Amino acid sequence: MKDKLLTIFNKMHNHFGDLHWWPADTPFEVIIGAILTQNTAWTNVEKAIANLKNSRLMDYAGLKTAKEEELSPLIRPAGYYNQKAKKIKNFIRFLEQDYTGDLDGLKKESLGVAREKLLKVHGVGPETADSILLYALEKPIFVVDAYTKRIFSRHGFLPQMADYHFVQDFFMEHLPQDVKLFNEYHAQIVYTGKNFCRSKQMCEGCPLGILKGEG
DNA sequence: GACCAGGCACATC
DNA sequence: GATGTGCATGGT
Numbered sequence: 001m002k003d004k005l006l007t008i009f010n011k012m013h014n015h016f017g018d019l020h021w022w023p024a025d026t027p028f029e030v031i032i033g034a035i036l037t038q039n040t041a042w043t044n045v046e047k048a049i050a051n052l053k054n055s056r057l058m059d060y061a062g063l064k065t066a067k068e069e070e071l072s073p074l075i076r077p078a079g080y081y082n083q084k085a086k087k088i089k090n091f092i093r094f095l096e097q098d099y100t101g102d103l104d105g106l107k108k109e110s111l112g113v114a115r116e117k118l119l120k121v122h123g124v125g126p127e128t129a130d131s132i133l134l135y136a137l138e139k140p141i142f143v144v145d146a147y148t149k150r151i152f153s154r155h156g157f158l159p160q161m162a163d164y165h166f167v168q169d170f171f172m173e174h175l176p177q178d179v180k181l182f183n184e185y186h187a188q189i190v191y192t193g194k195n196f197c198r199s200k201q202m203c204e205g206c207p208l209g210i211l212k213g214e215g
Numbered sequence: 216g217a218c219c220a221g222g223c224a225c226a227t228c
Numbered sequence: 229g230a231t232g233t234g235c236a237t238g239g240t
Binding site: 033034035037038039040041042043044045079080083087122123124125126127128131143145146147148186189190193194198 | 220
Binding site: 223225 | 229232233234237238
């Protein structure tokens with residue numbers, strides 16, 4: 001299975017090349033982006049991020065000072081803006097209380113401790129936590145998203161209804177625990193998903209081959 | 216004008 | 229423990 005998963009990775013990688021994820025200037029921006037992209041198209045998130053940057057709020061000090069009501073209109077393009085403004089402030093408060101606002105403090109924790117703490121933040125679930133762990137804190141954990149489940153269940157590697165933890169274990173049991181590999185693997189999955197898996201008609205040209213029948 | 220997007224929390228059974 | 233629902237914008 002390890003060889004199969006690496007073969008699939010190589011097919012995607014040969015098609016898209018290195019993707020240099022996560023698209024952000026700083027680890028802090030990765031975290032804000034991870035919250036903003038919850039169930040939302042990245043093109044909309046980009047607008048929200050640009051607004052935050054233009055208002056000079058894309059850092060700990062800025063977001064600590066900003067009020068929720070100030071944040072909401074700025075992140076409006078990313079949808080769920082009231083919820084996400086709360087979530088961002090929740091994360092900032094957590095960082096303040098547990099690490100005096102220093103992201104390096106969180107980064108120094110073990111993978112297990114950091115993950116537990118992130119999951120306790122209201123508004124941070126498994127995917128957001130793991131995205132932060134992998135892309136902002138450089139911890140070796142495999143990020144599962146809707147594309148991961150869709151692609152690998154359609155190709156027969158996973159049951160269609162597999163839950164988050166099951167899918168994550170599947171990849172982590174069969175792949176070397178390597179930050180760079182996990183980083184690039186998830187990025188390749190998202191690109192493949194975006195470009196070839198939005199509908200069944202889009203399979204044409206997919207590096208993983210064309211699927212027939214229901215998916 | 217539906218339908219969907221790089222989820223999550225909460226209510227209800 | 230499983231299933232349903234609210235949150236909301238912008239692109240296809």
